[in-house]
Amino acid sequence: MSEPSIPHQSYARLFLRFLRFGFLAWGGPVAQIAMIKRELVEEEKWISVERFNRALAVYQVLPGPEAHELCVYFGMLARGRIGAILAGLGFMLPGFVLMFALSWVYLIFGIRSPLVAAAFAAVQAAVIALIVRAVHRIGRGALANRWLWAIAIVSAGAQFFGVHFGITLTFAGLAYALLAGKRYGWASVVTVLCAAAGVGYVLHFHPTLAVGSAAPVALRTPTQLDLFLSGLKAGLLTFGGAYTVIPFLRRDAVVTGSWMTDSQFLDGLALSGTLPAPLIIFATFVGYVGGGPLGAVLLTVGIFLPAFSFTIIGHSFFERITQNDRIHKFLDGVTAGVVGLIATAALVLLREGVGSLPALGIFVVALVTLYLWHAKRAVLVVVLGAALLGLLINVR
Numbered sequence: 001m002s003e004p005s006i007p008h009q010s011y012a013r014l015f016l017r018f019l020r021f022g023f024l025a026w027g028g029p030v031a032q033i034a035m036i037k038r039e040l041v042e043e044e045k046w047i048s049v050e051r052f053n054r055a056l057a058v059y060q061v062l063p064g065p066e067a068h069e070l071c072v073y074f075g076m077l078a079r080g081r082i083g084a085i086l087a088g089l090g091f092m093l094p095g096f097v098l099m100f101a102l103s104w105v106y107l108i109f110g111i112r113s114p115l116v117a118a119a120f121a122a123v124q125a126a127v128i129a130l131i132v133r134a135v136h137r138i139g140r141g142a143l144a145n146r147w148l149w150a151i152a153i154v155s156a157g158a159q160f161f162g163v164h165f166g167i168t169l170t171f172a173g174l175a176y177a178l179l180a181g182k183r184y185g186w187a188s189v190v191t192v193l194c195a196a197a198g199v200g201y202v203l204h205f206h207p208t209l210a211v212g213s214a215a216p217v218a219l220r221t222p223t224q225l226d227l228f229l230s231g232l233k234a235g236l237l238t239f240g241g242a243y244t245v246i247p248f249l250r251r252d253a254v255v256t257g258s259w260m261t262d263s264q265f266l267d268g269l270a271l272s273g274t275l276p277a278p279l280i281i282f283a284t285f286v287g288y289v290g291g292g293p294l295g296a297v298l299l300t301v302g303i304f305l306p307a308f309s310f311t312i313i314g315h316s317f318f319e320r321i322t323q324n325d326r327i328h329k330f331l332d333g334v335t336a337g338v339v340g341l342i343a344t345a346a347l348v349l350l351r352e353g354v355g356s357l358p359a360l361g362i363f364v365v366a367l368v369t370l371y372l373w374h375a376k377r378a379v380l381v382v383v384l385g386a387a388l389l390g391l392l393i394n395v396r
Helices: 011-023 028-043 049-061 066-109 114-142 146-160 165-180 184-205 224-235 242-256 262-272 279-321 325-353 357-372 378-393
Strands: none
Touching: 011 028, 011 066, 028 049, 028 066, 049 066, 049 279, 066 262, 066 279, 114 146, 114 242, 114 262, 114 325, 114 357, 114 378, 146 165, 146 325, 165 184, 165 242, 165 325, 224 242, 224 279, 242 262, 242 279, 242 325, 262 279, 262 325, 325 357, 357 378
């Protein structure tokens, strides 16, 4: 049997191939990865199934949207670094353009119409259901033992009291790496040091950074550098799927940067759920609200830059280091910490997005639907169905 080989691809053909993938990217990362695997691995046999599985394992450990990173990976195999850039751009471009256009419409025309406002209120409730479902799905895979559960709970509490996520995730990674190695004494030292750092941070900045605080009264305009760095930081911290970016972007945009409200943040998530793109594309909306068209571009570039860089600069290196068991344990701890951060963000957004009995009813229906129905387009149907229900019952 001949070894798999990658057929010759011109730059234009490569870009158009992955542009088509981008237009068909419905149903979230599982459906997107399955589509790429079916066409490039099973049908066209660019690489073996075993090699694909190893590559996927690497990108599941690294931060960033796995489906997008796989596109960059296949582009790299086909035509080197230029091919990697073209494949990644092709995959993300449809979602970016559509979200950019929807952001413009949202800010120019708003939701002044009572019917549009009712639809968005209902969709916000459905989006909260999506986030709650994601917390359970990610947590079920990430919280494999009592230590990881404890780290997630502590991280959730730290997020609620306004501890900077850098302190929280450092604690989560180091503590679990030490606990897994049965170095309980050092784990206690790390816990005490991180707790002291967290308390000091809250005392210095409280109450401005409290995650449960109300939305700021006066919104501010971030600098273009702020928007780029916010995206870059979020792109480097998206362990475990696109939903993990929510607490990081929300903290910058709503809590500390104060350039948008929780309600607007939920609207961006709702819009992204209707598009053929990784959920992380809602970052374009966050950037547009903060800095207009240039802000949308800069925040999007920042959040996708790591996904390009890991392959273009050092895929082989990351493939080697992710085989290190200690690195795995550290990242397992970080992922557990992120689960705690998302859980707290979900509770705060629940309070914001489910403020009436009709909204609560839509939230429950959406959540039950997501648990019982696992079709590729379940997210799209839930979001659009919620909008329709909002129009019918006039959610407020």
